[in-house]
Amino acid sequence: MSAKPFQVNDLAAHHASTAPRRELVEDTGNKRQAQKAKREVDAGDFHLARVSDCTDAMRSVALFYFLPRLGLSLVSEIQFRSDVTVELVRASANDADVLFAARVSTQGEQTLESAKSSDADTAKRDKGLINYLMRDRHGSPFEHNSLTFYVQAPIFVFREFMRHRIASYNEESGRYRELRPVFYVPGPERKLIQVGKPGHYEFQDGTAEQTALVEQETMAVTRAAYEAYQRMLEAGVAREVARIVLPLNIYSSMYVTMNSRSLMNFLSLRTQREGTHFPSFPQREIEMVAEKMEEFWAELMPLTYESFNANGRVAP
Numbered sequence: 001m002s003a004k005p006f007q008v009n010d011l012a013a014h015h016a017s018t019a020p021r022r023e024l025v026e027d028t029g030n031k032r033q034a035q036k037a038k039r040e041v042d043a044g045d046f047h048l049a050r051v052s053d054c055t056d057a058m059r060s061v062a063l064f065y066f067l068p069r070l071g072l073s074l075v076s077e078i079q080f081r082s083d084v085t086v087e088l089v090r091a092s093a094n095d096a097d098v099l100f101a102a103r104v105s106t107q108g109e110q111t112l113e114s115a116k117s118s119d120a121d122t123a124k125r126d127k128g129l130i131n132y133l134m135r136d137r138h139g140s141p142f143e144h145n146s147l148t149f150y151v152q153a154p155i156f157v158f159r160e161f162m163r164h165r166i167a168s169y170n171e172e173s174g175r176y177r178e179l180r181p182v183f184y185v186p187g188p189e190r191k192l193i194q195v196g197k198p199g200h201y202e203f204q205d206g207t208a209e210q211t212a213l214v215e216q217e218t219m220a221v222t223r224a225a226y227e228a229y230q231r232m233l234e235a236g237v238a239r240e241v242a243r244i245v246l247p248l249n250i251y252s253s254m255y256v257t258m259n260s261r262s263l264m265n266f267l268s269l270r271t272q273r274e275g276t277h278f279p280s281f282p283q284r285e286i287e288m289v290a291e292k293m294e295e296f297w298a299e300l301m302p303l304t305y306e307s308f309n310a311n312g313r314v315a316p
């Protein structure tokens with residue numbers, strides 16, 4: 001490893017406020033300069049520092065010598081998010097797929113194009129047919145399509161998501177790569193108080209104190225856990241062992257592929273809407289993912305989507 005003077009480069013701090021503000025404190029050189037950086041950090045009421053852009057040896061020096069003595073901790077670029085990412089990667093899905101599959105029962109072989117009609121009368125019939133299939137739960141015509149989503153969400157969402165067996169999944173590995181320090185913290189709009197009985201919970205806003213407490217505790221535990229993860233990796237422990245200390249709010253990413261029938265089953269259970277025949281009470285964070293998936297699907301299959309809603313959001 002090339003010898004370079006010790007550099008605490010890019011020493012960054014997160015402000016301990018409800019809306020975390022990140023500022024950079026540049027420092028180059030030695031312990032004295034690092035202490036100067038710490039004074040600046042303290043003056044700004046910061047409580048965390050990170051060190052990046054150092055060689056492994058420098059990180060070790062920083063981790064095991066300077067930073068503990070300065071009351072700082074090594075955290076490589078921890079990022080807190082309160083949202084989820086959903087992208088539609090690929091789709092072969094439209095209402096004509098449903099009509100095509102349904103009409104083979106009565107009309108035999110035909111082209112996909114001819115299955116969907118363009119004039120007003122037949123358009124009305126198309127809508128009627130989809131509605132009939134949905135209402136009477138003739139579900140198989142809704143299977144001849146495919147939607148692939150890329151999802152980034154906290155791992156506790158994935159744990160619930162993957163209970164939906166009628167889908168295909170591929171998720172990033174914590175064995176083959178070092179997990180990125182991206183963690184979920186509930187946003188200020190997240191309702192915190194649970195009332196009602198099991199299975200029918202309702203959620204109400206928390207107080208300002210509760211909101212601040214959730215944020216502070218979540219961030220503190222996250223930082224401590226990620227530092228422990230880093231210390232084990234630094235010491236040569238395998239990723240699959242080191243990761244066991246990471247909390248459920250760490251983000252993961254996956255591809256998930258569903259057809260519209262399995263998507264409807266998923267949406268019926270993981271969204272909460274007025275007027276559904278069988279109301280569900282999902283955890284808000286999986287609902288955030290479901291809502292984004294639903295938006296993409298609604299664009300692709302408007303007749304099916306309309307019919308799903310008109311029939312109480314029951315999966316056919």
Ligand SMILES: Cc1cc2nc3c(=O)[nH]c(=O)nc-3n(C[C@H](O)[C@H](O)[C@H](O)COP(=O)(O)OP(=O)(O)OC[C@H]3O[C@@H](n4cnc5c(N)ncnc54)[C@H](O)[C@@H]3O)c2cc1C
Nearest residue numbers: 160163164165166167262265266268269270280281282283
């Ligand atoms: C609000 C909420 C709370 C929940 N709480 C809990 C909980 O406390 N504990 C817990 O363990 N789970 C819980 N779950 C998960 C739940 O029990 C289901 O596992 C999850 O919703 C997936 O539903 P699914 O089986 O219909 O989906 P999929 O697995 O996608 O299956 C879709 C449909 O295929 C059919 N199917 C699939 N596999 C089989 C099979 N082996 N045999 C027969 N039919 C099959 C069924 O008709 C099923 O509805 C909860 C779910 C929700 C929405």
